[in-house]
Amino acid sequence: MRYFVTGGSGLIGSYVTRALVHANHEVTVYDRSPDHEFLSELLAPQELESVQVVPGDVTDLAYLLRSMQASRADRVIHLAALLGRASEANPLLSLRVNCEATINIFETALACGVQRVVWASSVAVFGSRHRRSESGPLSNDAFHNPSILYGACKSLIERFSEHYRRVRNLDCIGLRFSLVYGYGKARTFSRGTGGEFLRELIDKPALGAPGRVPAGDAVLDFLHVEDAAAAVAAACDARRSGFAALNVVGFRATMREAAALVRKLVPGADVEVENGSWKETNHDYDGRVTEAEIGYVPRITLEEGFRRNISALRERAGLPV
Numbered sequence: 001m002r003y004f005v006t007g008g009s010g011l012i013g014s015y016v017t018r019a020l021v022h023a024n025h026e027v028t029v030y031d032r033s034p035d036h037e038f039l040s041e042l043l044a045p046q047e048l049e050s051v052q053v054v055p056g057d058v059t060d061l062a063y064l065l066r067s068m069q070a071s072r073a074d075r076v077i078h079l080a081a082l083l084g085r086a087s088e089a090n091p092l093l094s095l096r097v098n099c100e101a102t103i104n105i106f107e108t109a110l111a112c113g114v115q116r117v118v119w120a121s122s123v124a125v126f127g128s129r130h131r132r133s134e135s136g137p138l139s140n141d142a143f144h145n146p147s148i149l150y151g152a153c154k155s156l157i158e159r160f161s162e163h164y165r166r167v168r169n170l171d172c173i174g175l176r177f178s179l180v181y182g183y184g185k186a187r188t189f190s191r192g193t194g195g196e197f198l199r200e201l202i203d204k205p206a207l208g209a210p211g212r213v214p215a216g217d218a219v220l221d222f223l224h225v226e227d228a229a230a231a232v233a234a235a236c237d238a239r240r241s242g243f244a245a246l247n248v249v250g251f252r253a254t255m256r257e258a259a260a261l262v263r264k265l266v267p268g269a270d271v272e273v274e275n276g277s278w279k280e281t282n283h284d285y286d287g288r289v290t291e292a293e294i295g296y297v298p299r300i301t302l303e304e305g306f307r308r309n310i311s312a313l314r315e316r317a318g319l320p321v
Contacts, residue, residue: 001025003028004030006105011225014038015184058102065111083191110168115171117172119174137286220281221250243289262306
């Protein structure tokens, strides 16, 4: 099978690329600023030889079309995006990259006869919990009430996705990722992603530096990047779904509980946890529809995910694992 992966050298994209290569698929990575260094960390040299990397911008429709045609892709995975804080800083660019470029992907996939498009949505479509009245997990079809431009753009694209499914018969599905973490997350901070607190929670203690973790009472849904990649692979292989987008969840924990796990995995770690929360943050998303539609359930527990993250950081820093 031939895959065309936009943002294929980003955090989720690199792990998706690795998973596809390990499954003996042909992969074309289409990325505005390819991170060759990160890809070389995740893939062996002989594996890298099977990956074609094409520098390209998803907002450039003509070049995108030529590149996808040249790849002879059977399936497209669209992960390129302008992330949260960067979207807030530049609304027009957010609209172009997160909305118009995704429409470019849909149109190009139709023109190239692509079998399926899997694209990255986000739980940000639902907005902050303190703005909602529901109790318990948010269902897959819960109404959208985004509180940031990134979430608003993803919500709009879900509507466009429904249009392309209904009117153009495009087999496309969005995956609403929760908080993705794992080795390589720090590479996304400069691109405007959220989650800088993960540096304090995981990276600094792993490398022997003190960490100061905010909002100890906040409840987050931690999704390990390898589980995120597994969800993408499952969505590519499953039967055509009746849903335009699916919740992709990990494991819930308070920041305080997460810090306790880090101390367990790194004896003597200096991790201070502040009291309070971020406006009563309580990530709670129902993943049952996702399991029924594509067979995805999270496999990498928080403890195992933190262990993998910490081990990778220490190994690359030359510290004992």
